[in-house]
Amino acid sequence: MSQWPDTRILDLLGIELPIIQAPMAGAHDSAMVIATSNAGGLGSLPAALLSLEQLREELKTIRQNSQRPFNVNFFCHQPPAPDEQKAREWKNLLEPYYRELGVDFDAPTPVSNRAPFDEAACALIEEFHPEVVSFHFGLPEKSLLDRVKATGAKILSSATTVEEAVWLEQRGCDAIIAMGYEAGGHRGMFLSDDLSSQVGTFALVPQIVDAVKVPVIAAGGITDARGVAAAFHLGASAVQVGTAYLFTPEAKISAAHHKALRTAKESETALTNLFTGRPARGLLNRVMRELGPMSDKAPAFPLAGGALMPLRAKDPADFANLWAGQAFRLGVELTAAELTRRLADEALAKLTRR
Structure with a gap:
């Protein structure tokens, strides 16, 4: 029996540890996904910069090297004129x-x-049946979303405001990623482009927890076990961690990016x-x-x-x-598997300390 104070994400996604490795387009490939999922967390494959052929090969590689659940992430933007x-x-x-x-x-x-989710990408989801499919910048059109749901995949998407979280829940998301202002990479905002509406993770998480019935995943500025434990204290059922994984050997970042993370x-x-x-x-x-x-x-x-x-x-x-997120200075040099287990082990020790 799990000792975690909230096991809803573990039960929903079929994972052992409530640590979700963030999908970071251009920064990693299937190797990080496999390592994280095999360690008991949820590895996430970013699809936005992949061709259909590349996405197919990555999905095939993951299925050949892991029997654990994994996530595939897509962007949902409308290409501009x-x-x-x-x-x-x-x-x-x-x-x-x-x-x-x-x-x-x-x-x-x-x-x-950046490729938005479309008919061709949906067909690959139907072929490979990833256990989780997540979206950034809202959700795809209902016909495509219904097809993804029909595969049995659990649906996640990022919300940067309470309003966005409620919108996502009403349209069938199984869990909400509460993305705070601290997070690295693209803001998930989609109902507004007003940056003044964006708040920090630890102000956002409890408000979204209070506003929706589905489990909430905290994201943004969480780089060590203290952040994981704090997110649980605020009502999160899991955390999504990105920048910390850029310090792992599985990250595929440039030498300039690697150096900046360690010297800025x-x-x-x-x-x-x-x-x-x-x-x-x-x-x-x-x-x-x-x-x-x-x-x-x-x-x-x-x-x-x-x-x-x-x-x-x-x-x-x-x-x-x-x-990079605002807590990048807390990054440590570990493999993706070691990082996943350390985040979980040390956070659980904090949460169960008598």
């Missing part, structure tokens, strides 16, 4: 950097893309829309400092990244996104 004037103004703003780095400013601008000061993260057009938390670098982390000139998500791609190729430390 091209805006040539906006794109031109954005690239012109970056022109001095092109000249400085010797990059051909007149070459065609690469296309930055604890205050050096900010929400920025420069890299994709949508607010996401990352470590401060040159382009964020010089242009300001938020710019009204950045094209709509996910198009902003295209003009930065040639600069990023030349200088990833200064021109690539270095996603």
